[in-house]
Amino acid sequence: MRRIIRRILSVMVMAAILTGTAIPVFAAGSGEIPAAALIQRQDIPVTSGSVYDLTSDPAGSTVLGLDQGTIVITYQSTGTGAYQSLFSVSNSTNGNQDRHFHIYITPTGTLGFELRNTDSEFKYTDSRASSVRNTYLGEPAVNTIAFKADSAERTYKLFANGQLITTLSVDDYKFISDIYGVDTVSLGGTVRSGSVAYPFAGNIETVQITNEVLSDDELISATSDTRYGRLIFNDSDSTISNYFRIPALLTLKSGTIVASADARYGGTHDSKSNIDIAFSRSTDNGETWSDPVLPLCFDDYEAQRVDWPTETGLRDLQIQGSASFIDSVLVQDSESERLYMFADVMPAGIGSSNASVGNGYKTIDGKQYLKLRWHEDSSSAYNYSVRENGIIYDDITDTPTEYTINEDFEVLHNGVPLTVKQYSVEINGSALNEIQTDVDVAMNVFYRDSYFKVYPTCYLGMVYSDDEGETWSSLQLLNTLKSDSEKLLITGPGAGIQIENGKYKGRLIVPVYSVTLAGFGVIYSDDGGGTWAYSAADDSSTGSTAEAQIVEMPDGSLKAFVRTSGGYIAERTSIDGGVTWSVEKPVSGISTTSYGTQLSVIN
Numbered sequence: 121m122r123r124i125i126r127r128i129l130s131v132m133v134m135a136a137i138l139t140g141t142a143i144p145v146f147a148a149g150s151g152e153i154p155a156a157a158l159i160q161r162q163d164i165p166v167t168s169g170s171v172y173d174l175t176s177d178p179a180g181s182t183v184l185g186l187d188q189g190t191i192v193i194t195y196q197s198t199g200t201g202a203y204q205s206l207f208s209v210s211n212s213t214n215g216n217q218d219r220h221f222h223i224y225i226t227p228t229g230t231l232g233f234e235l236r237n238t239d240s241e242f243k244y245t246d247s248r249a250s251s252v253r254n255t256y257l258g259e260p261a262v263n264t265i266a267f268k269a270d271s272a273e274r275t276y277k278l279f280a281n282g283q284l285i286t287t288l289s290v291d292d293y294k295f296i297s298d299i300y301g302v303d304t305v306s307l308g309g310t311v312r313s314g315s316v317a318y319p320f321a322g323n324i325e326t327v328q329i330t331n332e333v334l335s336d337d338e339l340i341s342a343t344s345d346t347r348y349g350r351l352i353f354n355d356s357d358s359t360i361s362n363y364f365r366i367p368a369l370l371t372l373k374s375g376t377i378v379a380s381a382d383a384r385y386g387g388t389h390d391s392k393s394n395i396d397i398a399f400s401r402s403t404d405n406g407e408t409w410s411d412p413v414l415p416l417c418f419d420d421y422e423a424q425r426v427d428w429p430t431e432t433g434l435r436d437l438q439i440q441g442s443a444s445f446i447d448s449v450l451v452q453d454s455e456s457e458r459l460y461m462f463a464d465v466m467p468a469g470i471g472s473s474n475a476s477v478g479n480g481y482k483t484i485d486g487k488q489y490l491k492l493r494w495h496e497d498s499s500s501a502y503n504y505s506v507r508e509n510g511i512i513y514d515d516i517t518d519t520p521t522e523y524t525i526n527e528d529f530e531v532l533h534n535g536v537p538l539t540v541k542q543y544s545v546e547i548n549g550s551a552l553n554e555i556q557t558d559v560d561v562a563m564n565v566f567y568r569d570s571y572f573k574v575y576p577t578c579y580l581g582m583v584y585s586d587d588e589g590e591t592w593s594s595l596q597l598l599n600t601l602k603s604d605s606e607k608l609l610i611t612g613p614g615a616g617i618q619i620e621n622g623k624y625k626g627r628l629i630v631p632v633y634s635v636t637l638a639g640f641g642v643i644y645s646d647d648g649g650g651t652w653a654y655s656a657a658d659d660s661s662t663g664s665t666a667e668a669q670i671v672e673m674p675d676g677s678l679k680a681f682v683r684t685s686g687g688y689i690a691e692r693t694s695i696d697g698g699v700t701w702s703v704e705k706p707v708s709g710i711s712t713t714s715y716g717t718q719l720s721v722i723n
Contacts, residue, residue, distance in 0.1 A: 158182050158189075159305075159329040166308030168199055168321035174305040182331065183305050184209060186296045188271040189331045191223065192342050196260040199321035200227060206265070206320060207327065208310035211301040217312035219299050223267050223278075224318055227254050228430075231265055231280050237299045244276065246288040249362055249427055250355050251280040256348030260322060264343040269295045270333045277336070282344035283356045284336055350409065352379045352400050358411045359383040359398050360423040366613045366718070370450040373457055376588050377402045380448040380461060383414065385421065386439040386545070387428030391471035394421040394442040394545070397463050401589050415583050415592040416445040416463050419561040420568065421554075422544040429547060437552040439545060443468045443566040445581065449630055451616030453648040458584050460649055462630055464610045465579035465597070468568035472578065472608055479602040479609075480575040484515070488600045492565060492572040502575060512572060523572065527594040531563040531571060538563040540570065578608040580632070584649065601643060601654040606634050609654070612668040612682075614720060622676030624697030631680065633666035640666035640682050642698045657692060657701035665716045670698070671723040681707065683716040 158179040164172050174180055183189075193206050203224045210220035221235045232247025253261040266279040274293040278286050296302060307324050309316040334342075355362045361383035368380045378401045386393035397416035400409045421442040429435050449462040466475075481488040482505055489505035492512060497503065504521070507513050512523040524532045531538045542559040545552060565574045580598040585591060602609040612631030619627045628645040634656060641656040657680075667683040678698055682690040689712060690704035 156332070157328050157330050160327070161307075161324070162326045164307060164324040164327070166320055166322060166324060168201065168319040169309070169316055170319075171306035171309040171311060171316055172324070174307065175303070177305070179329075180305050183329060184296065184302050186269075186331055187298075188269045188295060188333055189329065190266065190268040190334045190339070192264070192266045192326070192328045192339070193223070194262065194264040194325040194327075194345075195320075195322060196262050196325070197225060197227075197254055197320065197322040198260050199319065201319050201321075202226060203318045204320035205306075205308065205310045205318040206324070207267075207329075208304075208306050208318075209296050209299070209302050210304050210306075210311050211299065212304045212311040212314060213301065214313045216301055217317075219301060220310055220312065221296055221299060222310045222318065223265070225252055225263075225265075225320075229253060231278055231285065233267055233276065233278065235276070235294065235299075237294070242292065242294050242298070244288060244290060244294065246276060246278065246286050247427075248278065248280075248286040248355060251278070251285045253348055261348050262325065262346060264345060266334075266339045266343050268333055268339065271295070272333070277339075279336075279339045279343045281346045281351075282340055283354070284340060285356050350406065352402075352409045353381050353383070353398050353412055355425060359396070359414065360425055361385055361396075361398070362425045362427060363388050364398065366447050368448050368450045368614050370452065370459075370615050372452050372459065372588060373454050374588065375403075375405075377406055378450060378459065378589055379409070380415075380450055382446055382448070383412075383423075385424055385426065386442070387426070387435065387437070389438050391444040391446045391464070391466040392442070392469050392474070393439045393444055393471070394418075395444040395446050396423070397445045397448045397461070399461070399589055413589070415461055415585070415589070416448070416465075416581065416595065418443040418445070418564065418566060420468065420540070420543060420564065420566075422542055422557065422559070424544060426545060426547065434547075434550060437547065437550075439552070439554065441469050441543060441554050441568045443564070443568075444471075447611045447613035449611045449613055449616050451618065451628055451630055453626075453628060454618055455626065456586075456648050457588075458586055458649060459588060460582060460584045460616075460628070460630075461592075462580065462582050462611050462616075464608075465566070465581040465595070467566045467574050467576055467579075470576050470578070472610070474576075475578045475608055476576050477605060477607045478575060478577050479599045479604050479606070480577050480579060480597075481600060481604075482515070489513075490565075490597070491575055493575070495569075495571050495573060504572060525565060525572075528562070529565050529595065531565060538571065540564075540567055578610055580609055580611070580643075598643065598652055601652060609634050612640070612666065613718065614667075614669050617670050617672060617678075619672055619676075619678070619697060621672070624676075627697050629670055629678070629698045631668040631670055633668070640668050640680060640692065640701070640704075642670070644698050655699045667716070667718050669719060669721045671721050673723070679721075681719055681721045683712070683718055685714060685716050687711055687714055689717075689719060 205222040208222035231251040236243040252263040276288045308320040353364045363384040383398040398412040400412045444466045482491040491502040492504040510524045539560040616630040678694040688706040692701040
């Protein structure tokens with residue numbers, strides 16, 4: 121299709137030159153855009169430090185005087201510069217290096233623009249991380265991006281690969297015609313003081329410039345043709361997150377494909393941070409994906425798209441007060457078709473590094489109950505517990521209080537739901553500020569400002585769906601499986617399995633590990649997920665980060681492939697449905713980093 125469009129364009133461009141008619145603008149891969157092109161070029165190789173000069177084009181002077189317009193570019197980048205100009209207009213003379221407009225990319229996937237006539241007169245910038253891809257499967261990725269400046273709306277918008285990624289609205293609208301002395305139009309760099317700044321290297325497949333303001337829908341269509349895999353989660357979706365890590369993927373009995381991942385609002389950090397679990401589904405073999413939902417989500421901190429600093433020191437800024445979910449696992453029971461999602465549940469300000477030893481429960485009359493601390497008591501005084509029907513008991517007097525928690529762990533007083541103020545974050549210079557807002561959210565025992573607080577350890581959480589992820593149950597905690605002498609019992613993120621053959625057919629298996637023991641293990645269910653048991657593979661290994669994935673072999677045995685911190689992937693075998701496991705042995709031919717690498721395996 122792209123070759124056909126190029127042939128058509130070549131013929132039309134020649135016809136336009138001969139007849140003097142306007143050249144129509146085409147989308148990079150999806151058809152015609154209803155606008156006349158001022159400038160259109162294709163197949164322009166650019167080496168780093170050089171530019172492709174458009175100034176002498178018959179429409180060059182018109183571009184230098186634009187007060188609004190649209191630019192669409194399809195490109196492949198091989199450059200390594202921190203900032204790389206795809207398109208620019210500039211005052212190239214000495215002393216005017218800050219009078220320019222350019223659209224740029226970075227090697228890490230940021231797309232942005234800068235419009236300035238020196239900082240003292242005006243300077244408008246906007247960008248969005250993770251908007252484009254530099255490579256795909258080891259080759260330069262093809263991206264299509266668009267920029268439009270709209271004088272009527274006083275907005276600047278950037279599009280990439282079928283999405284509107286950012287909008288900047290201003291009161292005092294400016295564009296190219298407002299930059300003093302612009303004299304150069306170029307691709308692949310910005311000419312400043314006679315030399316090339318922000319050098320790009322690669323290939324500009326197509327560039328199209330018009331003085332018309334195209335609609336958002338037209339530009340979403342125009343940029344929709346990409347040459348790498350579909351994005352399931354991205355920073356323009358309904359999660360309002362800039363960062364995603366720890367993906368899980370599972371094909372259901374019906375053929376629907378489901379995916380989950382950490383939606384990380386505090387940069388790429390693990391907990392402690394503000395992290396929820398995002399979920400999406402595809403019914404066409406992964407071609408398209410539903411807008412994500414958050415089956416596991418805490419509301420104590422606002423969902424914000426924050427561009428986390430990448431500079432040394434600043435990138436280590438970490439949200440301190442939020443509760444979080446992390447490291448999801450998906451598994452389905454084939455008989456009931458119930459879909460389960462597991463994740464680690466972290467109270468406010470808790471991560472694996474500072475979690476306390478213990479399972480968070482206390483035993484009363486032979487039963488285990490979630491223990492709580494009144495916020496004004498000492499940090500070690502867990503004098504309350506959640507009994508039947510969610511009633512909070514004073515354990516010293518063994519009497520019920522006026523407080524209860526509901527199925528979502530929210531606190532009620534005499535049946536009336538209580539609230540706390542939500543927090544937001546902002547980064548000012550080298551400081552990360554966590555600011556209480558005026559937004560009320562339901563009080564939850566996992567939150568920093570709750571009247572009652574859970575014990576500060578890691579909790580193993582589970583939700584389920586009976587309609588392939590359209591709706592989800594409330595959160596259930598499985599921490600009674602955890603020994604009170606363990607610090608963490610957490611998921612080996614990815615996918616669980618259901619045994620299909622043999623004596624243990626139908627058993628659900630979810631990989632977990634204990635940080636205290638550094639040992640791989642599993643939780644398993646023989647009743648379709650109604651009840652769960654925990655089996656540790658060992659209680660003596662140390663120094664491992666035992667995230668694992670498991671496959672069933674033709675003989676009915678299970679093989680687990682385990683992340684370690686020894687520079688290798690370990691393999692273990694079970695012949696009794698995952699209850700006991702062989703001693704680990706290194707998998708030959710695979711080496712990993714010293715701290716280990718999460719893995720996937722498929723049979």
